[in-house]
Amino acid sequence: MSDAIKLCDVTSVDDGDIAMHEIDGREIAVARIGDEWFAIDDTCTHAKVSLSDGIVEEDDCTIECPKHGALFSLRTGEALTFPAIRAVATHATEVRDTEVWITLSEDTDS
Numbered sequence: 313m314s315d316a317i318k319l320c321d322v323t324s325v326d327d328g329d330i331a332m333h334e335i336d337g338r339e340i341a342v343a344r345i346g347d348e349w350f351a352i353d354d355t356c357t358h359a360k361v362s363l364s365d366g367i368v369e370e371d372d373c374t375i376e377c378p379k380h381g382a383l384f385s386l387r388t389g390e391a392l393t394f395p396a397i398r399a400v401a402t403h404a405t406e407v408r409d410t411e412v413w414i415t416l417s418e419d420t421d422s
């Protein structure tokens with residue numbers, strides 16, 4: 313597993329919002345729900361669309377793809393609804409004082 317990398321400041325993403333960050337050449341969608349932070353690969357597994365352009369569903373802890381509406385779990389990356397069937401990779405996050413840090417998972421591209 314790789315080392316933790318500083319991702320952003322806690323003020324950089326509003327509660328209930330999502331933003332794309334590029335870390336080590338990977339595009340990562342970073343979502344915030346309250347004090348919880350989630351990081352998933354930014355590209356939808358159905359087509360090459362940026363999930364950070366989608367809508368965070370705070371109650372279900374999901375992101376809705378902006379293209380065809382597939383839902384992905386922000387916690388597990390699982391594709392919960394069609395047309396997406398493959399999960400997106402998730403990455404561990406940790407808040408350190410006023411900063412959010414990320415530990416990238418392996419790039420499985422699956």
Ligand code: FES
Nearest residue numbers: 356358377379380
């Ligand atoms: S591009 Fe995401 S569901 Fe089709």
